[in-house]
Amino acid sequence: MIPLSHFMIISAALFCIGLFAVLTKRNAIQILIGIEFMINAAILNFVAAGRFDRVAGGGQMFALFAIVLAAAGVAVALAIILNVYKHFRTINPDKIDTLKN
Amino acid sequence: MSAEQLAFYFFASLTLISALLVVCMQNLVRSIFLFFVTIFSLAAMFVFALADFIAVTEVVVYVGGVLVLMLFAFMLSNKELLSGLQNIAGGFKFTHLAGLLICGGMLFLLVSAISAADVVNLSWIKNGQAISENDNTIHQIGIHTMTRYLLPFEVVSVFLMMALIGAAHLSRRERRS
Numbered sequence: 001m002i003p004l005s006h007f008m009i010i011s012a013a014l015f016c017i018g019l020f021a022v023l024t025k026r027n028a029i030q031i032l033i034g035i036e037f038m039i040n041a042a043i044l045n046f047v048a049a050g051r052f053d054r055v056a057g058g059g060q061m062f063a064l065f066a067i068v069l070a071a072a073g074v075a076v077a078l079a080i081i082l083n084v085y086k087h088f089r090t091i092n093p094d095k096i097d098t099l100k101n
Numbered sequence: 102m103s104a105e106q107l108a109f110y111f112f113a114s115l116t117l118i119s120a121l122l123v124v125c126m127q128n129l130v131r132s133i134f135l136f137f138v139t140i141f142s143l144a145a146m147f148v149f150a151l152a153d154f155i156a157v158t159e160v161v162v163y164v165g166g167v168l169v170l171m172l173f174a175f176m177l178s179n180k181e182l183l184s185g186l187q188n189i190a191g192g193f194k195f196t197h198l199a200g201l202l203i204c205g206g207m208l209f210l211l212v213s214a215i216s217a218a219d220v221v222n223l224s225w226i227k228n229g230q231a232i233s234e235n236d237n238t239i240h241q242i243g244i245h246t247m248t249r250y251l252l253p254f255e256v257v258s259v260f261l262m263m264a265l266i267g268a269a270h271l272s273r274r275e276r277r278s
Contacts, residue, residue, distance in 0.1 A: 002109050002149055004220050010113045010146070012211035014120055016204040021124045023200035029129065029175055033136055036167070037120055040143055043159070047152045054230040057245045060238065063147075063155045065257050067162050072264035074167045078174040079271035085178040 007048030015041035028081045028091040032074065039070045109149050115142040133171055137164060151232045154239045 014037055021034025043063045050059015085091050119138040126132040140163045147156035220226065232238065246254050 002106065004226060005215055006109075006113075007146070007150065008215045008220060009212055010117065012208060012215065013117055014143075015211065016208040017117070017120045017124055019207060020200050020204040023203060024197050025124075027129060029171060029178075030124075030132065032171070033123060033132070036136075036163075037123075037139075040140075040159075043155075044143065044146065044150075047147050047150045047155055049226075050152065050232075051150050052226045052229045052231045054232045054236065054241075056249065057241050058250075060152050060155055060242060061245050061250045061253070063152065064158060064242070065253055067155070067158055068257050068261060071162050071166050072261050074170060075268045076264050076271070078170050079268040081174055082177055083271055091178055 004048055004052070008045060011041040011044040011048070014038075014044065026092045026094055028084070028093055029078075031093065032077055032081070035077075036070065036074070039066065039073075043067060043070075105149070109146070112142045112145040112149070116146065129175060130172075133168065133175060136171075137168060140164065140168075151234065151236070152238065154242055 018034040018037030018041065021037065022031050025031050025034065043066050046059045046063040046066065048059075050057065050061075050063065053059050081091055084096060088096050090096070116139055119135050119142065123132045123135045123139060126135065140159065144156040144159045147153075147159060
């Protein structure tokens, strides 16, 4: 049986990798991947803590809900990215700096 | 060290190394395909937390949905992007250093918080009823979905429909009049 703290440390590391991608990448799709890493780190924490909650099953249920929310978020974000590309011909967030048009 | 621990640390290191490679890789297509590896090894780690159904759902949703969407968006939006990305390779910018510092600080903060919280000895974890290897978690999840967590389930259903309509509306072709 793996102790809970090891799960949490690994999910903390995954969260920081995702944060690094969000902070430094110059491509909207890679930023999206970074956000997915952060969400997955949270799901790993849910699942690892949910192992000790057999009666209510809250960890596993909310891990399921979080996966669904992440998938919905990705669908909308990619639609937005495609629209941004149609407008600006680039998906580099540094170059998208106008609100008009 | 038992076989379980060996396998767990193997998958944990696979997750972290492939995630690092995804972040550091300059070629976007490769990094999206490496995202597969991260998701699969993460699902393997869910199995070690006795959440087999969550692991299968993760693989189905991410590989079947999210990755296909990402590749699709990438194919539709790259043209000059790929060559542009490869030209930048090797440059180390100030933003990278700042990002590295922020992430290192965050990691230090999280790890020290986890070690200070002493999660293994929390009362609800020590005294709570843990899931055992013989439990049928899918059966439990089915019952919980329709009883205790019915309201969040319905809210998620409505949210999913909103996201579907929103994505379809955003990505439709505008009529020129």
